[in-house]
Amino acid sequence: QCPWGAPSTTSISCSLADVMSEQLAKELQLEEENAAFPEVVAAAEGPFITGENIDTSSDLMLAQMLQMEFDREYDAQLRREEKKINGDSKVSISFENYRKVHPYDSDSSEDEVDWQDTRHDPYRADKPTTTPRRGFIGKGKDITTKHDEVVCGRKNTARMENFAPEFQVGDGIGMDLKLSNQVFNALKQHAYSEERRSARLHEKKEHSTAEKAVDPKTRLLLYKMVNSGMLETITGCISTGKESVVFHAYGGNATEDKVIPPECAIKVFKTTLNEFKNRDKYIKDDYRFKDRFSKLNPRKIIRMWAEKEMHNLTRMQNAGIPCPQVVILKKHVLVMSFIGQDQVPAPKLKDVTLSSEDMKKAYYQILSMMQQLYRECNLVHADLSEYNMLWHDGKVWLIDVSQSVEPTHPHGLEFLFRDCRNVSQFFQKGGVAEALNERELFNAVSGLNITADNEVDFQAEIEALEKMNEDHVQNHGKKLSTFSSDGDPPIYDE
Numbered sequence: 062q063c064p065w066g067a068p069s070t071t072s073i074s075c076s077l078a079d080v081m082s083e084q085l086a087k088e089l090q091l092e093e094e095n096a097a098f099p100e101v102v103a104a105a106e107g108p109f110i111t112g113e114n115i116d117t118s119s120d121l122m123l124a125q126m127l128q129m130e131f132d133r134e135y136d137a138q139l140r141r142e143e144k145k146i147n148g149d150s151k152v153s154i155s156f157e158n159y160r161k162v163h164p165y166d167s168d169s170s171e172d173e174v175d176w177q178d179t180r181h182d183p184y185r186a187d188k189p190t191t192t193p194r195r196g197f198i199g200k201g202k203d204i205t206t207k208h209d210e211v212v213c214g215r216k217n218t219a220r221m222e223n224f225a226p227e228f229q230v231g232d233g234i235g236m237d238l239k240l241s242n243q244v245f246n247a248l249k250q251h252a253y254s255e256e257r258r259s260a261r262l263h264e265k266k267e268h269s270t271a272e273k274a275v276d277p278k279t280r281l282l283l284y285k286m287v288n289s290g291m292l293e294t295i296t297g298c299i300s301t302g303k304e305s306v307v308f309h310a311y312g313g314n315a316t317e318d319k320v321i322p323p324e325c326a327i328k329v330f331k332t333t334l335n336e337f338k339n340r341d342k343y344i345k346d347d348y349r350f351k352d353r354f355s356k357l358n359p360r361k362i363i364r365m366w367a368e369k370e371m372h373n374l375t376r377m378q379n380a381g382i383p384c385p386q387v388v389i390l391k392k393h394v395l396v397m398s399f400i401g402q403d404q405v406p407a408p409k410l411k412d413v414t415l416s417s418e419d420m421k422k423a424y425y426q427i428l429s430m431m432q433q434l435y436r437e438c439n440l441v442h443a444d445l446s447e448y449n450m451l452w453h454d455g456k457v458w459l460i461d462v463s464q465s466v467e468p469t470h471p472h473g474l475e476f477l478f479r480d481c482r483n484v485s486q487f488f489q490k491g492g493v494a495e496a497l498n499e500r501e502l503f504n505a506v507s508g509l510n511i512t513a514d515n516e517v518d519f520q521a522e523i524e525a526l527e528k529m530n531e532d533h534v535q536n537h538g539k540k541l542s543t544f545s546s547d548g549d550p551p552i553y554d555e
């Protein structure tokens with residue numbers, strides 16, 4: 062017969078659905094083959110390699126996977142160049158900063174185990190249970206998978222379980238339902254477009270809340286807090302600062318050892334180091350963190366900020382200073398009680414207009430809080446101002462203590478002096494006639510007796526004291542427990 066001749070039958074039509082079912086059949090066959098040759102399956106296991114897990118329906122996923130591959134290749138090339146340039150030279154140049162996949166981005170091993178319920182996540186979809194692999198003959202032309210309607214139909218039913226959770230599929234497996242490829246494909250199509258439609262509906266809402274302010278890893282952490290029931294809902298963002306983003310959330314269920322406050326504030330420390338660089342001095346010289354600082358990568362340093370805030374808040378809580386109560390710390394995310402009500406955070410002292418009576422009350426309260434902080438908590442706030450004090454329930458609450466240090470910190474007294482200046486200026490401007498000036502306030506808080514009557518001399522004395530303390534550390538290998546010499550018992554770290 063002439064190959065160029067017109068075909069005798071014109072009824073061959075090929076719809077998209079047919080092509081798709083062909084593809085599906087191929088996939089199913091692959092699956093069956095893998096089952097028949099388990100060693101092949103074992104070799105092919107891994108997140109992206111098995112045919113099962115490649116979800117080619119998501120362009121974004123594919124793009125991300127490609128990008129990842131590309132980045133890896135780029136990094137490998139970079140390493141080769143680095144090697145070439147450095148050779149055997151004793152002094153080497155590092156291209157580390159030019160890498161796409163940063164070491165601390167990829168070393169997620171310790172990241173993964175940190176969450177308590179990682180081992181069993183009840184919200185993760187189980188692998189679809191496939192029907193018993195009956196009727197399979199694993200040899201040559203006798204392979205039955207592709208054309209066996211019963212097996213294929215059962216498989217399609219089982220695969221339906223993979224549809225979006227809001228897509229009600231019923232108990233097809235229990236009924237031993239057998240779906241033809243055509244029906245299955247139509248359903249799949251429908252499920253996907255439904256999913257996309259509902260995603261579009263929610264898009265607007267989600268972008269306005271917690272969603273966009275944090276990176277995916279943080280978002281996952283937050284979701285897990287909600288999924289575990291610890292938080293009821295995360296309602297929205299209260300504040301986006303340079304170093305942190307704060308969210309409001311309604312507390313969820315109490316656990317065996319924890320009562321969750323009805324409203325919580327979630328402080329997410331930003332995981333980019335940029336803004337933290339100039340704050341190194343707070344933590345680098347804090348002896349509590351000294352041994353750890355040098356060994357840490359930026360991500361861990363940021364977690365340490367969160368940890369520091371937690372420890373400091375706990376000390377303050379123990380001393381009875383009004384401040385947020387720590388609920389939980391997860392990596393760089395600190396959950397604490399919310400100061401305010403019905404999602405409305407308490408106003409900062411700078412934003413609230415107080416009667417002169419309240420103003421005076423606030424002043425005396427702060428004076429005594431600063432003393433408590435110094436003497437009982439062995440802390441200097443180090444960022445105390447009308448921006449970090451909230452007015453709630455007729456009193457002042459202290460917040461934002463991640464940068465707080467012990468008074469014997471190499472710059473501790475300077476920080477205290479700065480705090481005193483802020484407080485003193487705020488209340489003097491606010492019309493509190495009784496407010497001590499910054500130098501008097503400093504002495505009143507620290508119990509020191511610096512007599513200089515001008516700022517320059519005063520600061521020189523402060524620095525001399527700090528230096529004395531440092532020398533003491535050099536000579537005796539430990540800190541003076543406190544600066545004051547009035548016979549107070551030494552205050553030890555908790």
Ligand code: ADP
Nearest residue numbers: 300302303305307326385398399400406460461
């Ligand atoms: P930053 O380092 O960004 O200044 P803060 O701890 O000061 O971080 O928090 C920023 C803002 O978020 C605060 O000024 C306050 O308005 C709000 N905020 C923080 N913690 C709480 C809390 N526990 N309750 C209510 N509002 C809070």
Ligand code: MN
Nearest residue numbers: 302448449461
């Ligand atoms: Mn602040």
